[in-house]
Amino acid sequence: MKLEMTGIQKSFNQTPALLPTDLTLEHGKFTTLLGPSGCGKTTLLRMLAGLEQPDAGEIRADGQCIYSAAKRIDIPTHKRNLGMVFQDFALWPHMTVYENVAFGLKAGKQKSDLRQKVNEALGMVRLQGMEDRYPHQLSGGQQQRVAFARAVAVRPGVILFDEPLSALDAVLREEMRIEMMSLVRDMGLTALYVTHDQIEAMSMSDEIVVMQKGRILQKGSPETIYSAPSDPYVASFIGKSNWLTPNQSMVRPEHVTWNKTGHDDLCYPGTVLSVSYVGERYEVRVQMEGLGVWTAYMNQRMCVGERVQLYVAPERICRMDGYDHPSMKQNEAIAVAY
Numbered sequence: 001m002k003l004e005m006t007g008i009q010k011s012f013n014q015t016p017a018l019l020p021t022d023l024t025l026e027h028g029k030f031t032t033l034l035g036p037s038g039c040g041k042t043t044l045l046r047m048l049a050g051l052e053q054p055d056a057g058e059i060r061a062d063g064q065c066i067y068s069a070a071k072r073i074d075i076p077t078h079k080r081n082l083g084m085v086f087q088d089f090a091l092w093p094h095m096t097v098y099e100n101v102a103f104g105l106k107a108g109k110q111k112s113d114l115r116q117k118v119n120e121a122l123g124m125v126r127l128q129g130m131e132d133r134y135p136h137q138l139s140g141g142q143q144q145r146v147a148f149a150r151a152v153a154v155r156p157g158v159i160l161f162d163e164p165l166s167a168l169d170a171v172l173r174e175e176m177r178i179e180m181m182s183l184v185r186d187m188g189l190t191a192l193y194v195t196h197d198q199i200e201a202m203s204m205s206d207e208i209v210v211m212q213k214g215r216i217l218q219k220g221s222p223e224t225i226y227s228a229p230s231d232p233y234v235a236s237f238i239g240k241s242n243w244l245t246p247n248q249s250m251v252r253p254e255h256v257t258w259n260k261t262g263h264d265d266l267c268y269p270g271t272v273l274s275v276s277y278v279g280e281r282y283e284v285r286v287q288m289e290g291l292g293v294w295t296a297y298m299n300q301r302m303c304v305g306e307r308v309q310l311y312v313a314p315e316r317i318c319r320m321d322g323y324d325h326p327s328m329k330q331n332e333a334i335a336v337a338y
């Protein structure tokens with residue numbers, strides 16, 4: 001299912017939670033809303049689900065209007081052909097695993113072959129044999145699998161995830177991340193996933209939508225978001241960034257070299273602050289002169305306090321709004337610690 005949102009916005013008690021926003025979720029793509037707490041991710045997801053009413057704008061599913069403030073169209077949640085998985089699993093505590101999964105099918109009136117559909121969904125998440133257990137008799141990972149089975153059993157056109165793994169421990173979170181992503185892809189579902197975890201976003205998504213303060217800053221593939229951030233906030237939020245001019249030009253640690261490699265390379269002096277072995281190489285933090293602290297990688301151990309020269313090839317510099325030229329580094333005025 002393709003979902004298109006145009007001009008949707010929402011305020012709570014006159015305080016904007018989401019500024020006017022356009023967003024398209026392409027059919028079969030895994031899109032992640034990434035941003036800090038309170039930036040409007042959940043509000044956007046809930047409006048898509050029909051759980052929150054936008055103040056303005058329109059939402060279309062496969063070209064058909066499912067919400068329009070102007071035309072007074074508001075298709076209810078259960079008719080929007082979507083599945084949802086939440087952080088707290090939202091399972092019915094008094095129902096067994098079987099009943100929890102069957103509940104969505106019954107509510108959606110998909111009653112034919114009920115047992116087969118439930119078994120199929122439980123098979124997908126490897127929970128056969130646990131049909132008669134209650135949620136409290138399951139681990140966190142198993143509970144989330146039931147929630148996922150319940151969401152996909154109805155064969156929705158789109159699946160919405162709101163921080164579904166944040167209640168799980170780190171190891172299980174990684175395991176479930178791979179499992180959920182594979183299942184969504186195998187089923188060819190369109191997915192919208194809300195998280196504030198960059199690693200989750202980078203490892204699961206076809207598209208990442210970075211949000212801040214109720215607006216979308218950038219939408220793109222993980223590769224684009226990392227290599228060509230359009231905004232300083234995006235650059236700082238995802239991966240490590242070394243600033244050549246505050247808020248304007250940045251270089252990633254893997255593009256900083258210790259020896260001059262080309263005649264155009266720019267040279268920056270600094271002092272080693274810390275050295276950590278990160279497997280086959282060292283992550284070195286360097287206090288740069290007038291440029292704050294940079295991170296770079298090196299193949300051999302350095303000494304703390306050692307004076308160094310770091311080099312950057314101009315084509316490796318990522319430029320954002322207001323950027324002028326690498327020669328700006330000569331300018332005292334830009335020598336602000338970031």
Ligand SMILES: Nc1ncnc2c1ncn2[C@@H]1O[C@H](COP(=O)(O)OP(=O)(O)OP(=O)(O)O)[C@@H](O)[C@H]1O
Pocket residue numbers: 012013016017035036037038039040041042043044196
């Ligand atoms: N029902 C509500 N009533 C009043 N304010 C709300 C309501 N829901 C959300 N907000 C406010 O809207 C803003 C956006 O909230 P939202 O839950 O969408 O953010 P989020 O990015 O999902 O954050 P988190 O990662 O913490 O869940 C916040 O300032 C929040 O306090």
